[in-house]
Amino acid sequence: MAIITVDSLRKSFWVNQRRAGFAGAVRGLVSRTGHEVVAVDDISFEIAAGEMVGYIGPNGAGKSTTIKVLTGILVPSSGQVTVAGLVPWEQRRTLAGKIGAVFGQRTQLWWDLPLIESLTLLQHVYGVPSDRFNANLSYFREILELDGFLDTPVRQLSLGQRMRGDLVAALLHEPPILYLDEPTIGLDVVARARMREVLQEINRERGVTVLLTTHDMDDISQLCQRMLIIDHGKLLYDGSVEAIRERYGMERTLVVDLDGSEEIEGPLELPGMTDVQQDGPRHWLRFRRDQASAAEAITAVTSRHRIRDLTLEEPDIEGIVRRIYEGGDRL
Amino acid sequence: MRLYYEIARRSFDRFLTYRAATLAGTATNGFFGLMRTYLFIGFYGSQGTVSGWTEGDALAFVWLGQALLMPVFIFGWYDIALTIRSGDVVSDLSKPFDYYGFWLARDAGRALYHTLFRAIPTFLIGALLFRLSLSSDPAHWLGFLVSLVLAVWISFGLRFLANLAAFWLLDHRGAVYTLLFANGLFSGLLVPLNYWPDWAETVVRTLPFAGMVQIPVEIILGKSTGADLVVALLFQLGWAVGLMLAGRVVLALAVRKVVIQGG
Amino acid sequence: MLGATVARLLEDVSLYRIFVGSRLRSQMQYRESFLVMLVLGFVGLTTEFLAIILLFNRFDTLIGWSVGEVAFLYGLASISFGMAELFGAGFDNFPETIRRAEFDRVLLRPQSAFVQVLSGDFQLRRLGRILQGTMALGFAFAWTSVAWSPQKLAYLPVVVLCGMVLYIGFFVLGATLCFWTVDSVEVANIITYGGTEFASYPLPIYHVLMQRFFTFVVPLAFVSYFPSLYLLGRPEASDWPQWLLVASPLAAAALFALVAWLAWGFGVKHYRSTGS
Ligand SMILES: Nc1ncnc2c1ncn2[C@@H]1O[C@H](COP(=O)(O)OP(=O)(O)OP(=O)(O)O)[C@@H](O)[C@H]1O
Ligand SMILES: [Mg+2]
Numbered sequence: 008m009a010i011i012t013v014d015s016l017r018k019s020f021w022v023n024q025r026r027a028g029f030a031g032a033v034r035g036l037v038s039r040t041g042h043e044v045v046a047v048d049d050i051s052f053e054i055a056a057g058e059m060v061g062y063i064g065p066n067g068a069g070k071s072t073t074i075k076v077l078t079g080i081l082v083p084s085s086g087q088v089t090v091a092g093l094v095p096w097e098q099r100r101t102l103a104g105k106i107g108a109v110f111g112q113r114t115q116l117w118w119d120l121p122l123i124e125s126l127t128l129l130q131h132v133y134g135v136p137s138d139r140f141n142a143n144l145s146y147f148r149e150i151l152e153l154d155g156f157l158d159t160p161v162r163q164l165s166l167g168q169r170m171r172g173d174l175v176a177a178l179l180h181e182p183p184i185l186y187l188d189e190p191t192i193g194l195d196v197v198a199r200a201r202m203r204e205v206l207q208e209i210n211r212e213r214g215v216t217v218l219l220t221t222h223d224m225d226d227i228s229q230l231c232q233r234m235l236i237i238d239h240g241k242l243l244y245d246g247s248v249e250a251i252r253e254r255y256g257m258e259r260t261l262v263v264d265l266d267g268s269e270e271i272e273g274p275l276e277l278p279g280m281t282d283v284q285q286d287g288p289r290h291w292l293r294f295r296r297d298q299a300s301a302a303e304a305i306t307a308v309t310s311r312h313r314i315r316d317l318t319l320e321e322p323d324i325e326g327i328v329r330r331i332y333e334g335g336d337r338l
Numbered sequence: 339m340r341l342y343y344e345i346a347r348r349s350f351d352r353f354l355t356y357r358a359a360t361l362a363g364t365a366t367n368g369f370f371g372l373m374r375t376y377l378f379i380g381f382y383g384s385q386g387t388v389s390g391w392t393e394g395d396a397l398a399f400v401w402l403g404q405a406l407l408m409p410v411f412i413f414g415w416y417d418i419a420l421t422i423r424s425g426d427v428v429s430d431l432s433k434p435f436d437y438y439g440f441w442l443a444r445d446a447g448r449a450l451y452h453t454l455f456r457a458i459p460t461f462l463i464g465a466l467l468f469r470l471s472l473s474s475d476p477a478h479w480l481g482f483l484v485s486l487v488l489a490v491w492i493s494f495g496l497r498f499l500a501n502l503a504a505f506w507l508l509d510h511r512g513a514v515y516t517l518l519f520a521n522g523l524f525s526g527l528l529v530p531l532n533y534w535p536d537w538a539e540t541v542v543r544t545l546p547f548a549g550m551v552q553i554p555v556e557i558i559l560g561k562s563t564g565a566d567l568v569v570a571l572l573f574q575l576g577w578a579v580g581l582m583l584a585g586r587v588v589l590a591l592a593v594r595k596v597v598i599q600g601g
Numbered sequence: 602m603l604g605a606t607v608a609r610l611l612e613d614v615s616l617y618r619i620f621v622g623s624r625l626r627s628q629m630q631y632r633e634s635f636l637v638m639l640v641l642g643f644v645g646l647t648t649e650f651l652a653i654i655l656l657f658n659r660f661d662t663l664i665g666w667s668v669g670e671v672a673f674l675y676g677l678a679s680i681s682f683g684m685a686e687l688f689g690a691g692f693d694n695f696p697e698t699i700r701r702a703e704f705d706r707v708l709l710r711p712q713s714a715f716v717q718v719l720s721g722d723f724q725l726r727r728l729g730r731i732l733q734g735t736m737a738l739g740f741a742f743a744w745t746s747v748a749w750s751p752q753k754l755a756y757l758p759v760v761v762l763c764g765m766v767l768y769i770g771f772f773v774l775g776a777t778l779c780f781w782t783v784d785s786v787e788v789a790n791i792i793t794y795g796g797t798e799f800a801s802y803p804l805p806i807y808h809v810l811m812q813r814f815f816t817f818v819v820p821l822a823f824v825s826y827f828p829s830l831y832l833l834g835r836p837e838a839s840d841w842p843q844w845l846l847v848a849s850p851l852a853a854a855a856l857f858a859l860v861a862w863l864a865w866g867f868g869v870k871h872y873r874s875t876g877s
Contacts, residue, residue, distance in 0.1 A: 020873060020876075046876075067876075075705070075874055078708070078709055079708060080705050080708045080709065080872070080874055081872070081873065081874055082870050082871070082872075096870070099708060100711050100712065100713070101711070102711075103708075103709060103710055103711035103712075104711040106709075108709055110705070113702065113705070113706075115706045115709065117623070117627075119627045119630075120623060120626075120627055124623060124626075128619065128620070128623055131615075131616065131619050132616065132710050132711070132712055133710070133711060134711075
């Protein structure tokens with residue numbers, strides 16, 4: 008059963024252009040020019056209840072815009088959307104009680120109030136009965152370890168604490184749907200891992216449907232079975248995380264700088280590796296994780312060549328998107 | 339000198355980007371000018387001269403006042419106070435330029451912008467719609483220009499001091515806010531000083547505020563001529579320099595406070 | 602249907618109180634600063650009133666209106682505007698809300714966006730203007746010889762409330778403009794701040810186009826000049842039906858509130874958030 012359906016969604020913005028310099032400012036007083044930015048371009052997908060879906064793409068791809076349409080913040084230029092059977096921008100108030108949202112870049116809490124007071128305010132805003140509120144609060148206090156900073160004004164919280172506060176704020180009214188727009192941005196490794204565990208638990212224990220954007224491939228591979236890839240507003244991929252991992256995530260790149268004493272023209276010939284790019288003494292060697300460990304790959308290189316320096320590159324989202332384009336493959 | 343010229347130019351350029359605000363601001367000044375114009379027309383009725391001014395003088399005052407509002411007056415200018423609060427002031431103070439000169443140059447750039455793009459358009463609205471009695475003597479116009487420059491300098495001196503108060507006061511807005519209202523009342527902007535009761539006028543005319551609106555306006559109306567004009571300009575110059583000296587003394591005290599207490 | 606509407610209204614009112622309460626609590630953290638700003642605001646605004654008194658020192662009347670009568674107009678406008686500022690300032694401050702994309706958060710919540718914005722920037726220090734207007738009204742009572750019948754005394758707060766509704770309506774319309782452009786909001790200030798100044802003096806002093814504008818387009822005269830004619834017993838109104846003067850503030854406020862409400866609903870649909 009699809010709880011979110013998106014059909015031919017399109018959202019464009021008109022952006023005014025400012026002219027530079029003095030003459031520009033004077034001319035700008037009289038006339039304005041601008042252009043249209045298509046943030047989301049004819050996107051369709053469905054998400055079933057209880058799914059946890061990763062939504063990825065490079066900067067400016069249109070992820071946040073999509074989420075804002077799904078919450079009812081933005082009215083789309085065209086297309087149909089239903090969330091929990093409602094049209095977000097028409098039935099915003101009803102829908103708001105059924106969704107929770109965390110925007111990692113911007114807090115939803117009251118800046119100058121202590122966290123606990125923001126939460127009790129939200130209790131009134133969402134009309135959560137006291138017993139449910141208390142039960143939920145004590146649940147999250149435990150799993151998110153809120154106790155140390157419940158009484159601190161939000162503006163004094165660290166980023167990780169604030170993000171946890173935002174997550175509680177988004178879940179206190181027990182929404183069946185949760186949108187997370189970069190919930191791990193700026194968090195350190197430990198906080199990131201903790202956040203993932205909590206999200207997993209919420210999805211598993213409470214059956215919450217989660218749509219998650221991130222720039223961290225690890226978030227996706229640890230949390231989601233399915234992912235959507237978007238770039239320039241267009242949906243490039245909708246399918247299992249596994250397939251992408253198979254295809255691209257397995258591929259790591261060893262960047263080596265050869266010692267200058269060795270004169271080599273053209274690509275290096277090495278077993279199990281392809282030399283995909285050269286720049287002077289620097290070579291980019293691609294190999295598959297399932298065929299060789301990093302140590303084996305390094306040994307393979309060093310046994311044949313003298314090298315001065317090396318780095319290992321893991322695939323990132325930008326890289327994957329680039330490769331999808333390069334390969335011309337629409338999956 | 340070159341450095342301060344560049345600072346002033348940057349500041350001028352920065353204001354160029356606020357074009358919509360400029361347009362809207364001019365419209366606001368124009369609208370308030372209209373309302374005050376009709377207020378004085380209503381007050382004058384069929385009376386010829388009141389307190390030495392005719393209706394035409396009063397209307398000229400209204401539009402000059404609206405025009406001078408931005409170059410000389412400028413509401414809620416907290417620029418220095420904000421750097422004090424954020425602590426950026428420390429790095430500004432340690433830069434190799436004269437701190438007072440740095441801010442004065444910035445303010446000069448701003449004032450030039452506001453004169454060209456706010457004051458002149460605003461004044462033109464009034465001049466096109468109403469008969470304003472301005473002096474036709476070029477010497478008075480020249481005197482007005484000098485007086486305008488001095489008015490900006492006085493205004494800057496006052497704002498500089500009020501902003502420095504943020505070194506001592508908890509709330510950085512209080513002093514600037516107080517200054518704002520003193521400006522409005524004592525400069526003659528709200529009610530020209532010649533309409534005030536004689537004793538009050540005598541007192542207020544000795545304050546620096548008089549040099550911000552009342553004196554320049556009287557010069558271009560042709561109300562102060564010959565020796566009076568020179569005295570008026572000297573009065574302005576005296577206050578401008580006096581405030582500058584006061585500003586430098588207070589700044590020195592503030593710097594000492596920062597050095598001793600670490601802000 | 603009616604029951605549901607009333608229930609929703611009550612919910613809105615209680616939400617408004619909850620929001621305002623929380624704003625107040627956070628402001629009380631900085632009590633000194635609050636008091637200083639309140640006093641300064643009051644003193645500062647007093648210069649406006651002082652200006653009127655100074656002018657009447659040199660001019661005896663303003664087209665037949667005495668200083669007490671003008672003080673009445675001024676006080677009425679100040680109190681109405683001050684109350685609008687106090688209760689509806691979230692709309693006055695709306696450009697910032699839009700620039701920082703805080704309206705996103707408003708739309709995420711299952712409550713009326715209107716009520717949330719209305720209560721978003723409650724600041725008790727804005728009491729200054731109301732105090733100042735009350736003081737002016739006090740002088741007006743002392744300086745005029747109006748016979749204040751019980752009807753008139755009961756009617757005065759009605760006029761003030763209608764004025765408040767009208768001013769909040771301006772704020773809402775100005776805020777609505779922000780959905781398209783945040784740069785031009787200063788134009789909206791012409792209507793609010795300019796309108797208050799306009800309403801502080803008798804209507805006929807102004808150019809006829811301005812009179813019409815503030816009567817028929819922005820019906821400010823209906824909450825200041827016309828009811829004041831009745832309240833002060835001015836001769837200008839002697840051949841007009843009294844019920845018309847008395848009813849006009851209510852009609853104007855209701856109509857304008859409706860227009861502002863519809864415009865707001867239309868504007869919200871055009872909200873575009875920000876790109877980051
Ligand atoms: N309110 C707006 N006004 C104008 N342009 C906008 C607005 N919101 C988004 N855009 C543009 O739409 C495009 C998509 O933006 P969006 O914020 O959806 O990207 P994103 O995928 O979330 O990127 P990021 O990873 O950087 O957060 C960008 O080109 C952006 O500049
Ligand atoms: Mg984004």
